[in-house]
Amino acid sequence: MSRRYMIFIRTIALALLVSLGPLLVTNLVLENYAEQRARAEMQSIAKRYISQAERAITQVVSALQELDENSVNSCSWQNRRAMGNAVGSNVFVHSLGLADEAGVPMCAVPAKALSGRNLLPAYSVDSPRVGLGLMDQDFRGVKGARISWAVDNGWRLFAEISPLVMDLEPGPEYLRKASNLQVRLGADALWVHTSVNSMPVADGSDGPLSLTLRSSLYPISAKIESDREAILELVYELKIVAAIACASGAIFLVMVGVWFSWRPDSEAEDEFIAAIRNNEFIPYYQPVVDISTGELLGCEVLMRWQQPNGVMIPPGKFMPYAEATGHIFEMTRRLMVQTIDEVGDLYSRNPKLKLSINLFAGHFNNREIIRDIKEIYGASQIPLSQIVLEVTERQPLQNVDLARKIIAELQSMEVRVALDDVGTGHGGLAYLQKLGVDIVKIDRMFVDPLGTDQSASSIAVSIVELADNLNMGIIAEGVETYTQMKALEKLGVSEAQGYLFAKPLPVDDYLLLAHQIETGTYNPVGAVLEKQLALEAERLAAEEGGANEDQSQPAA
Numbered sequence: 001m002s003r004r005y006m007i008f009i010r011t012i013a014l015a016l017l018v019s020l021g022p023l024l025v026t027n028l029v030l031e032n033y034a035e036q037r038a039r040a041e042m043q044s045i046a047k048r049y050i051s052q053a054e055r056a057i058t059q060v061v062s063a064l065q066e067l068d069e070n071s072v073n074s075c076s077w078q079n080r081r082a083m084g085n086a087v088g089s090n091v092f093v094h095s096l097g098l099a100d101e102a103g104v105p106m107c108a109v110p111a112k113a114l115s116g117r118n119l120l121p122a123y124s125v126d127s128p129r130v131g132l133g134l135m136d137q138d139f140r141g142v143k144g145a146r147i148s149w150a151v152d153n154g155w156r157l158f159a160e161i162s163p164l165v166m167d168l169e170p171g172p173e174y175l176r177k178a179s180n181l182q183v184r185l186g187a188d189a190l191w192v193h194t195s196v197n198s199m200p201v202a203d204g205s206d207g208p209l210s211l212t213l214r215s216s217l218y219p220i221s222a223k224i225e226s227d228r229e230a231i232l233e234l235v236y237e238l239k240i241v242a243a244i245a246c247a248s249g250a251i252f253l254v255m256v257g258v259w260f261s262w263r264p265d266s267e268a269e270d271e272f273i274a275a276i277r278n279n280e281f282i283p284y285y286q287p288v289v290d291i292s293t294g295e296l297l298g299c300e301v302l303m304r305w306q307q308p309n310g311v312m313i314p315p316g317k318f319m320p321y322a323e324a325t326g327h328i329f330e331m332t333r334r335l336m337v338q339t340i341d342e343v344g345d346l347y348s349r350n351p352k353l354k355l356s357i358n359l360f361a362g363h364f365n366n367r368e369i370i371r372d373i374k375e376i377y378g379a380s381q382i383p384l385s386q387i388v389l390e391v392t393e394r395q396p397l398q399n400v401d402l403a404r405k406i407i408a409e410l411q412s413m414e415v416r417v418a419l420d421d422v423g424t425g426h427g428g429l430a431y432l433q434k435l436g437v438d439i440v441k442i443d444r445m446f447v448d449p450l451g452t453d454q455s456a457s458s459i460a461v462s463i464v465e466l467a468d469n470l471n472m473g474i475i476a477e478g479v480e481t482y483t484q485m486k487a488l489e490k491l492g493v494s495e496a497q498g499y500l501f502a503k504p505l506p507v508d509d510y511l512l513l514a515h516q517i518e519t520g521t522y523n524p525v526g527a528v529l530e531k532q533l534a535l536e537a538e539r540l541a542a543e544e545g546g547a548n549e550d551q552s553q554p555a556a
């Protein structure tokens, strides 16, 4: 469960990484492209304004120059006709006229009412020959321009350029909505200005995109500022497409990840269920013996996974999975049924033999185990009075009160209950009293130091004392040495289980051993004693041999 969850989380993180990267890069590329595009566009708009202004001024100046060369320097009717011809033949000239030294117009073509106020600045000898200025009237943000040409007597020919001349198409729609354009004459006279209502500048952003172009002929500049956000509209749709593509990629990756993280588990699950159905989980039997007599007292049933390829898997490898998935319930039922088939005869012939079955904490969460035990062993060759159920102290019981009731009910059916792995787990010694078990199994951890390490042995000693006080049976687990056996005997513990006597055995070996013990042809404790005697004899012989050798050595 948690492994799947981890894989799932990792898959999602990976999918996000794998798809967010390209999304960010694509967005950057698109934004960059939009900016480049907008810059090129802005450049060409500014260029168009500058060249239109240059063309207009150049043509108007040359028209004025031509009039001067033709001595049009008074308001005579011939001169006015010449002015009229110039207006007619020059598209940029809107009107022409002559002003005096103070700049007051004296005549104009086409004829119009002259207000008598000066249109041009007063003339002085160091005034430039050509003067550039703007008129007051404004048409859609564009002003008219006035160009003057000084003739010899200090009077000036002047021509007006219509605002329409500079009323150009200011670029593509998306830019027009997002740009401010200013064409200036000199430093600050504003000839053309088109502006959008507002140009938002987001906090921390780079401000609007801005570009200024200057004329190389006249003091004219064109400046364009464009809103960056609005420019991005150009690639808005492409960005959506990129986001959809990356999101689809992410979803695809997540789906692949989910498939890969779920599939093997479900395959493993299927394999496990098939193994349960094929009865690949089989019982091994580890004898429990009386260490004072060598008598067989029974066995503990230990599960093994015997795979079809012959590989034998110990419970440590599959028990956590079986317990986590709940398959352990069915596996335990099947295990119990197999014990009847395999050792039913032996047990019905020997009513003193006990059969110990391992349960896990989950078995004490409801009363199902009571029904199972009744159903399976109730009318079998192995009566309930020969059954021992082991509750491990390693795992915490969810509901101790309910466990206590279940245990009591099992005991009322003559089933005995043992607390397994005592001293290693959650309950502490208080569990012994609380759960009211019949038998205590001292864990190998506390049997190990017996006879060799005085202080480490003290836990085993106190478990034995407590069990004795509570009138409980005691079984020592994991007995591996003669020394441990002797120490247990001294403590008054007579029931033991361990490699010293026998490992967990396949059924045939267990039946053979039981038969040998029954018929007196083999005694497991006798075998231990014999082995020990042989060892001691060997040691003595070695010591004696050593002493003789010492004696035969000549003195130095």
Ligand code: C2E
Pocket (backbone or CB within 6 Å): 286, 301, 302, 303, 314, 315, 316, 319, 328, 332, 335, 358, 359, 360, 392, 420, 421, 444, 477, 478, 479, 480, 497, 498, 499, 500, 504
């Ligand atoms: P456990 O109930 O404490 O079983 C005793 C374990 O100690 C067994 O390991 C046994 O092979 C091992 N053992 C016995 N004598 C000696 C010894 O002298 N020296 C050493 N080093 N080990 C010894 P096994 O068979 O591998 O089982 C391990 C655990 O798996 C069991 O511990 C038990 O908690 C669990 N288990 C086994 N079968 C079942 C079952 O049918 N149901 C449940 N719920 N758990 C089971």
Ligand code: CA
Pocket (backbone or CB within 6 Å): 300, 358, 390, 420
């Ligand atoms: Ca056990």
Ligand code: CA
Pocket (backbone or CB within 6 Å): 420, 421, 441, 443, 477
């Ligand atoms: Ca144990």
